[in-house]
Amino acid sequence: MPDNRRVRMTKKMIKDAYLELLETHPSEKISVTDICQLADVNRSTFYSYYEDTITLRQDIENDLLEQIPVLSDLPEAITSDRQFVTVLERFFSYIQENQRMFRILILQSDNRAFSRRLIETVLEKYPVETPAKNPRLAQYTYIFIVSGVIGLLGRWIEEDFPIRPEKLAELVLRMATMAAQVEEMDLT
Secondary structure (H helix, E strand, O other), X not given: OOXXXXXXXXXXXXXXXXXXXXXXXXXXXXOHHHHHHHHOOOHHHHHHHOOOHHHHHHHXXXXXXXXXXXXXXXXXXXXXXXXXXXXXXXXHHHHHHOHHHHHHHHHOOOOHHHHHHHHHHHHHHOOOOOOOOOHHHHHHHHHXXXXXXXXXXXXXXXXXXXXXXXXXXXXXXXXXXXHHHHHHOOOO
């Protein structure tokens, strides 16, 4: 199906209706009929784009995750704390700019699947290669840091962004530096 302007607009109306419903209802309580009524589209129109509400949600999540700023957007590799903070600040600013969707997808009761996908996306888009003595421990440390950042994001969003993205990035840098010291341990 061609992705012309009318198709994009109709899909946006469907997505917006679904997000609006998610703000007040758990996803399992939202029906295609509810979405169609709010979006003012026919059920056949909905089904021409989505199989069900699950594929609609996945499409919304995919759009959001695909737009996360990536390292390849930067002119060079990260070699300093300042560059690391800049990358994190871009990531946090993206979340703040898209706060409605992140608020819904991270804070609602059935958020575990999205949080897991967000962690996997961050691990993929922001790979870290370190010359560590113990590569497995380095990998675990990085997963721990990313998972912690995603948990921190939930609180930051919940509290309506009380810290500027740059300051949050600096905080995460300090926490990540402390967590990375674990890599020096001998766990054998």
